[in-house]
Amino acid sequence: METLLSTGARQTRYWIRDSSDIAVARRAGSALATRLALDETAVGRVALVVTEAATNILKHAGRGEILIAPARSGGVVGVEVVALDAGPGMSNVASSMRDGVSTSGSYGVGLGSMQRLADDFDIYSTPNAGTAVWMAIWASARKPIHDDPWKVGTVCIPLDGEDVCGDAWGVVVAPGEATVMVADGLGHGPDAAAASEAATAVLGKDHGQTPATLLDDAHAGLRATRGAAVAVACIDSKKGEVVFAGIGNIAACVTCDMQRKQLVSLNGIVGSNMRKVQQFDALWSRGCMLIMHSDGLGTRWSLDTYPGLASHHPGLVAAVLYRDFSRDRDDATVLVIRNNEIG
Numbered sequence: 001m002e003t004l005l006s007t008g009a010r011q012t013r014y015w016i017r018d019s020s021d022i023a024v025a026r027r028a029g030s031a032l033a034t035r036l037a038l039d040e041t042a043v044g045r046v047a048l049v050v051t052e053a054a055t056n057i058l059k060h061a062g063r064g065e066i067l068i069a070p071a072r073s074g075g076v077v078g079v080e081v082v083a084l085d086a087g088p089g090m091s092n093v094a095s096s097m098r099d100g101v102s103t104s105g106s107y108g109v110g111l112g113s114m115q116r117l118a119d120d121f122d123i124y125s126t127p128n129a130g131t132a133v134w135m136a137i138w139a140s141a142r143k144p145i146h147d148d149p150w151k152v153g154t155v156c157i158p159l160d161g162e163d164v165c166g167d168a169w170g171v172v173v174a175p176g177e178a179t180v181m182v183a184d185g186l187g188h189g190p191d192a193a194a195a196s197e198a199a200t201a202v203l204g205k206d207h208g209q210t211p212a213t214l215l216d217d218a219h220a221g222l223r224a225t226r227g228a229a230v231a232v233a234c235i236d237s238k239k240g241e242v243v244f245a246g247i248g249n250i251a252a253c254v255t256c257d258m259q260r261k262q263l264v265s266l267n268g269i270v271g272s273n274m275r276k277v278q279q280f281d282a283l284w285s286r287g288c289m290l291i292m293h294s295d296g297l298g299t300r301w302s303l304d305t306y307p308g309l310a311s312h313h314p315g316l317v318a319a320v321l322y323r324d325f326s327r328d329r330d331d332a333t334v335l336v337i338r339n340n341e342i343g
């Protein structure tokens with residue numbers, strides 16, 4: 001039984017630069033939680049973690065950003081909150097959070113309450129490189145059971161000044177299998193979004209297809225749009241392989257134990273100018289990560305410069321890459337997926 005895990009969830013970014021920004025982000029968080037019909041307590045927890053995170057950013061880093069998005073896991077809705085700064089960071093996160101009175105001031109106090117208030121919490125902090133916090137608050141009536149072997153994290157954010165993100169992503173999972181897509185509509189804004197969403201729409205329709213046939217379907221589906229760069233990867237954890245095909249500027253790689261295998265996208269525009277599609281493959285085993293991103297992110301990153309990051313939640317991996325490598329002049333999407341299943 002295949003399930004469409006998630007599609008289309010995009011973050012809204014709130015720059016945190018002075019104290020009035022805290023209230024703006026907090027109101028946005030509670031408004032989203034209310035719209036998603038979370039109960040009053042959960043809405044309150046969203047507001048509190050946003051406030052704590054934004055306050056910490058301002059106090060310790062001077063500036064940063066809060067990303068807020070709707071989330072879905074196992075049929076349960078929630079709110080995802082990501083807090084990013086490039087400030088002083090912490091050398092020992094665990095002890096800062098435990099005593100709340102580390103040498104770096106009161107960073108730990110805010111973090112401790114965020115961890116208590118959020119249903120899911122993960123943090124990556126390095127001295128002089130900043131802090132990234134990933135949190136989720138679920139509709140309290142039914143918390144998702146996190147036994148899904150597929151863990152997915154995404155950042156999908158419009159160019160500053162645009163309301164709509166021209167990129168889109170989608171993930172479909174089945175036992176031992178996952179199909180993921182990242183699409184970047186030409187240009188920016190609503191017409192770009194219409195193109196990228198027409199691409200991810202084929203994921204929901206066609207089950208058990210190869211990347212090549214999904215790209216063919218997307219090519220047909222995008223003819224009435226301005227076109228998009230699209231890449232698809234099918235991961236089969238039982239066979240231990242990833243099959244990939246991409247047209248246009250979507251970067252993709254598989255990382256296993258710090259080995260990185262690049263997957264190649266060919267030139268063209270899905271919907272208008274697509275020559276023959278070519279599939280590439282890579283080995284896949286437990287703990288491997290597939291990372292795909294639009295060209296709103298530079299390609300000169302390496303996980304080697306982030307000790308331990310690969311073992312964190314994929315949402316945190318995506319957020320750190322976005323923070324450090326996004327270009328200011330484009331929509332940016334990063335998708336990270338890992339499979340923790342044995343065998």
Ligand SMILES: [Mn+2]
Binds near residue numbers: 184294295330331
């Ligand atoms: Mn782009």
